[in-house]
Amino acid sequence: MVDRNTWSRRTELLALDHAALTRMVQRGCPGAVLSQAALAEGGLANTNYRLELADGRELLLRMHVRSPSDGAKEWLLAERFGGRVPMPAMLHFEAHDADVGLPCTLMAWIEGExxxxxxxxxxxxxxxxxxxxxxxxxxxxxxxxxxxxxxxxxxxxxxxxxxxxxxxxxxxxxxxxxxxxxxxxxxxxxxxxxxxxxxxxxxxxxxxxxxxxxxxxxxxxxxxxxxxxxxxxxxxxxxxxxxxxxxxxxxxxxxxxxxxxxxxxxxxxxxxxxxxxxxxxxxxxxxxxxxxxxxxxxxxxxxxxxxxxxxxxxxxxxxxxxx
The missing domain is CATH 3.90.1200.10 (Aminoglycoside phosphotransferase (APH), C-terminal lobe)
Structure with missing residues (x-):
């Protein structure tokens, strides 16, 4: 049985405080109030945060650590396949986020297992x-x-x-x-x-x-x-x-x-x-x-x-x- 939980990460997780995460969210959702944030489970290449806003919305914030060009590629793929393959709605993309110096994508959180x-x-x-x-x-x-x-x-x-x-x-x-x-x-x-x-x-x-x-x-x-x-x-x-x-x-x-x-x-x-x-x-x-x-x-x-x-x-x- 392949168990990726036993594999080593290829990149370091980025630790961000509440203030930085708030600024990053507000670039895509002006005026949004961040209630809770936690590192999302899964993934060995990038840093992903699960975010809950005061209005009840849940989002995923991805920092493209492994390969900066991947963020733009994923955004285009969402535009191309979003109506044909179930995938998260992409909300905002920063080619070079001011807080982390990396491409970042803000997308809808999809509930599931x-x-x-x-x-x-x-x-x-x-x-x-x-x-x-x-x-x-x-x-x-x-x-x-x-x-x-x-x-x-x-x-x-x-x-x-x-x-x-x-x-x-x-x-x-x-x-x-x-x-x-x-x-x-x-x-x-x-x-x-x-x-x-x-x-x-x-x-x-x-x-x-x-x-x-x-x-x-x-x-x-x-x-x-x-x-x-x-x-x-x-x-x-x-x-x-x-x-x-x-x-x-x-x-x-x-x-x-x-x-x-x-x-x-x-x-x-x-x-x-x-x-x-x-x-x-x-x-x-x-x-x-x-x-x-x-x-x-x-x-x-x-x-x-x-x-x-x-x-x-x-x-x-x-x-x-x-x-």
Whole structure:
């Protein structure tokens, strides 16, 4: 089971007092009176505060610590997908906030429970219904296509094409695992098994289903909010979005334990295909291969926690079984 609560943060949390938070809120909501503020749970890259105003409104204030350009990108994505995919309403964006010197976004707070926490309590019918909703939401995101895979600028333009097929994955494994920190963390035997698996199956990453499209980039159980009626309430945290393929998001979503929930992966595929989008028969294997890009990166992180390394080993082992 992947447990991000055991992973180390990649950035330091920003501690702000009530006065600073009030000023930041009032830039987007003039005259607002801040009643309460607390650091929001979840997320390992940015600093997020849950805010309650005197008039009863609840907001989320995000400081884009990891990558300043991500704030503008997330704002544009909200404009583009807000009517098609459930997500928080964006209220205000500061490209360079005077109090923190970083881009900051003020958005509506969405009440709900993270899918990773709710999933185990869902009955079979709720699990299938939610899986179909999530699959359909993913298909709407992936409907935006790109000529190549790679990374996007703040205006959602492809600025850094990166190959993400078989040879691209082998190159990442060579850089981050073989020559990086990953091999020592995986062990020699598992490293060789992983390389052999990718050499044997990686050609699937070059198949016709690998159409370059917008990928959310962090489409997992921590970023999907579920409401009290077991409906998808919001897709959160779009700042990692890039030009990838559909299988990056599917691989992220189906990391343990969600991928092991009876009927859930099949329901996701059903909802995805119901929109007219296409998934090949071997889509689970392709998703597992695509997710190895992320895990190779995680394994090379300088200050990787024991929990992250344990999860990486478990994911690699489970991915090998897909073949």
């Amino acid at each position: 993270r899918l990773e926490l709710r999933a185990s309590g869902l009955d079979a019918a709720a699990r299938r219904g939610l899986g179909r909703q999530i699959g359909a939401a993913l298909a709407h995101i992936h409907a935006q296509t790109y000529p190549q895979t790679g990374f996007l600028d703040a205006g959602l333009k492809l600025v850094n094409p990166v190959p993400m097929g078989r040879e691209g994955l082998l190159a990442c494994l060579d850089a981050w695992v073989v020559r990086g920190r990953g091999a020592a963390r995986l062990g020699a035997g598992l490293t060789q098994d992983l390389l052999g698996f990718v050499r044997a199956n990686g050609g699937l990453l070059d198949g016709p289903a690998q159409r370059p499209c917008l990928a959310h980039g962090d489409f997992g159980g921590a970023n999907l909010l579920i409401d009290a009626e077991d409906q998808l309430a919001a897709v959160l945290d779009w700042e990692f979005a890039f030009a990838g393929t559909p299988f990056f998001d599917l691989g992220n979503l189906l990391r343990a334990p969600l991928g092991a929930l009876e009927g859930f992966p099949e329901a996701v595929a059903e909802g995805y295909r119901a929109t007219g989008a296409v998934l090949p028969e071997e889509w689970r294997l392709v998703a597992g291969l695509s997710d190895l890009f992320s895990w190779a990166d995680f394994l090379n992180v300088e200050k990787a926690s024991e929990g992250l390394i344990r999860d990486a080993r478990a994911v690699v082992l489970s991915t090998l079984k897909l073949g």
